[in-house]
Amino acid sequence: MIVVVCPGxxxxTPGFLxxxxxEPRFADHLTALSDAAGIDLAAHGTTSDxxxxRDTAVAQPLIVAAGLLTLAALLDGRRDKIGGVAGHSVGEVTAAAAAGILSETDAMALVRERGSAMTGAAALEPTGMSAVIGAAEDELLGTLAELGLEPANFNGGGQIVVAGALDALAALKEAPPAGARVIPLQVAGAFHTRYMSPAVAxxxxxxxxxxxxxxSVTIWTNHDGTAITSGASFIDLLVGQVSSPVRWDKTMxxxxxxGVTGLIEIAPAGALVGLAKRGLKGVPTVAVKTPDDLSAAFDLIDGKS
Known part of the structure; x- marks a missing residue:
């Protein structure tokens, strides 16, 4: 079974589009997606620094649009060969479009509002996020509770992203759990925590x-990794997930x-393939970063690799 995953x-990265x-077909498609989002995605995907x-209101529509470009080529004539789809965080919007839950236009409208609402929520209080690698989960969760921090992404493979007040994140970095590394992330706020409640509303x-x-295809939720058969229920979970942890570990x-036999990450690809190499050892993966990578993805779907 081939699974397509959509990054968050x-x-x-600058210039990735x-x-x-x-290719004119992708350029024309991006123009339509830009119109739906009300943002010049071509400029942001090529010349913006x-x-x-990094601005959430720009990043989220840009990421979803890149995924939709990839999906249009990847699934053309091969949709019936895909066993399922899932997205990480904002990638769930891309996945919803891939599964036919939302139209592309509605997906772009939703992600525009998601990015804007999360930017607004983040501006209410100075917060941030850090990746914690190599910590024992129980020990880390206990430490977070003491510091008033929250787990934001359970990414599997020993990686948990935590979020909250900047001084508490600094304290965690100063005294991390045994054997753990704490890496501050360049993000605008504490996503997937209580700080995002205003965005959910x-x-x-x-x-x-x-x-x-x-x-129209199996889709798994970040909420708890289960497959969701109702489009309305999936969107409800997608909205609520803005202020609750991403359980990518359970999704994997x-x-x-x-019975996954191959995993394809659509553009802008790389992060989820990296997690899969630790969490789904031995499963073949393809990261579609540019159109040149599509041939390897087609081979995986068609059973040629």
């Missing part, structure tokens, strides 16, 4: 107005239980 925030926009595309209203369809466990 932090996967974007240049190879895609060299790292600080500009806004997104609930936005999502209620969208047309939703039940998925679900892939394994379902």
């Amino acid at each position: 925030q932090g996967s974007q 240049f190879p895609w926009l060299a 790292a600080d500009t595309i 806004h997104l609930s209203t936005v999502a209620a107005a969208l047309a939703k369809h039940d998925p 466990d679900a892939f394994a239980a379902a």
